[in-house]
Amino acid sequence: MQTYYQILRQKESVDTTTIIGYYDERLKITEERWQIGRGSKLDFLQSKADLNTQKSSLVNAKNELKNAKIRLNNILGAAAERDFNIANIASPNVQYTLAEMLDQAKSSNQDLVAFYSKLWK
Numbered sequence: 001m002q003t004y005y006q007i008l009r010q011k012e013s014v015d016t017t018t019i020i021g022y023y024d025e026r027l028k029i030t031e032e033r034w035q036i037g038r039g040s041k042l043d044f045l046q047s048k049a050d051l052n053t054q055k056s057s058l059v060n061a062k063n064e065l066k067n068a069k070i071r072l073n074n075i076l077g078a079a080a081e082r083d084f085n086i087a088n089i090a091s092p093n094v095q096y097t098l099a100e101m102l103d104q105a106k107s108s109n110q111d112l113v114a115f116y117s118k119l120w121k
Contacts (some may be wrong), residue, residue, distance in 0.1 A: 001090070003068060003071050003072045003075060004072060004086070006026045006068045006071075007065065007068045007072060007086055008070060008086060009064035010061060010064045010068050011065060011086065013061040013064070013065075014058065014062055014065055017054060017057050017058040017061055018058075020051070020054050020055060020058060023047070023050055023051040023054050024049070024051060026047045027044075027047045027048055027051050028050070030043045030044040030046075030047040031044050031045075031047075069083065069084065
């Protein structure tokens with residue numbers, strides 16, 4: 001389960017680093033401003049460094065995702081190179097009480113149903 005959730009975290013990390021387009025646009029704007037004399041070279045170089053940092057983060061996140069998938073494949077006994085996608089299962093915002101959970105377990109768990117039916121005989 002830990003490996004599965006690690007894959008989910010890495011997948012979200014890869015998805016959030018897709019804001020590289022914004023950094024690329026910022027680089028273009030700062031370069032144009034610097035070229036026409038309205039901006040400083042420092043701003044241009046900073047935006048270039050920021051873009052490179054984001055690209056590096058994306059590569060690292062993709063590598064970590066790939067490694068986590070390989071670990072899960074090894075745990076499952078599947079071929080290490082097998083690729084797969086996982087869906088993020090959103091947890092419902094339902095608040096359960098202990099009494100409700102016990103009632104549901106008593107009615108749906110066959111072992112508990114058999115146990116309680118023997119008690120009531």
